[in-house]
Structure formats: C-alpha cells, structure tokens
Amino acid sequence: MAEKPKVYALSTCPYCKRTRRFLDDHEIAYDCIEVDLLDDSKQDEVLDEIEKLTGRRSFPVVIIGKEIIVGHDETKLRKALKL
C-alpha cells in the first residue's frame, strides 16, 4: 500500500486548515504535523526538513508520494491523489 500523504501545517494557518478539510472531505488518511506546536528541537529538525524539500518556510506542505505541494492548491491535490 502507498505511503499516507503527509501534511506539514501551522495550527493558526487557514490555508492549512483548508487543505486538511479537503483531505478529510475526500476521506484521505494522512499524517499531519503542526510545526508551530512542536517543541524547539523537534521544530528545528522539521523546519530543516521542510526547507530541504521546498527551499522555503511556507505552509501548508503536502507530500503525496514524490509530489510536493506548497500552499493550498486543490487542483494539484486532486491530480496527485488521482481524484
């Protein structure tokens, strides 16, 4: 079975909420990390990972297989999830 999509989000970001709502509405199981709620050392580690993947610190970041989607983009989400 393919790996679950992974979402990096901020707890206060409405675009992150929309992305999560989109995945919930389509009954897609995913892992979500709310980066701003992590403790400092874990947060540094995750931010480094995000910067390595996307070259910036912008949210949400969704990883679906080899696809990396930055920002709330339903067109890209549909395409990557084959909806």
Add this chain to the structure above:
Amino acid sequence: MTPAKTQERVYCPVCQAKFRLAEGWKEGDIVICPICGQKLKLEKSPDGWTGSRPEKGTEKEIRDRVDEYARIKGYVFNDMKEELLQGLLGKVRRFGDFYCPCRMEHVPEYMCPCKPTRGGDVEKDGKCYCGLFWKKA
C-alpha cells in the same frame, strides 16, 4: 522654522516606529497609529511620548487594527478575512501576540500588519504574505 512641539514623536509598540505628535494631543488621548492602524492611549514618560494598547490582546484590538490599517492604506479584504482573523486569535492565545497566522516566527516585525506589508508588499504583489490585505483592483 517648525515649532518644537510638532517635532515630538510618539512611539508605537506594535510597529515599533515613531510618528509625529499632532498639535493639541495630550496625555490620555486615544489616537490611531498612522503607520499600522493600532489604537493607542498617549502616555508621556521621561523618555518621551509612547502609546499603550488599551485593548491589548483582545479580538476588538485586532479587528479594529486591521480595519484601520486597510482604511489608511486603501486596501480591501476578501472572503479569507474571518479565517485569517481566527488564525490571529490563535496566535495571541498560543504565542502571546497577533503575529502573522501564516508565519512560523513569533517576532515583533511579524506582528500584523507585518513589516514587509508596511514596507510595500501589497503594492508590489497585490496582497500581503497571508492574503489578509489586498490592493484594490
């Protein structure tokens, strides 16, 4: 020559900038920071004039601030406004002040309206980083 009185300046604790003290303003007056739209109560200390935040951390404070800032700059909102305001309220609850809801960093320059916004991002990009303030079409 400009009278000394009008050269006095008021420090705003939100945008951390100073603006000119208008003639006739006195201690205790409520004024609006012309740079960030914050409502301030004028106070005078030995270091000079400063503004305190009479509704600090409240929903009213941030709603009034963003509305004032948009009015001053001639910017508009879109249908994300309420969700972004909820994000700002989440920031004050979790991180102590109204930092941009879409940024990780909780530093003074990212207090809404953030420094890049006050520096002209809306004019340049048509909107601010999080999409709260928009240039009028």
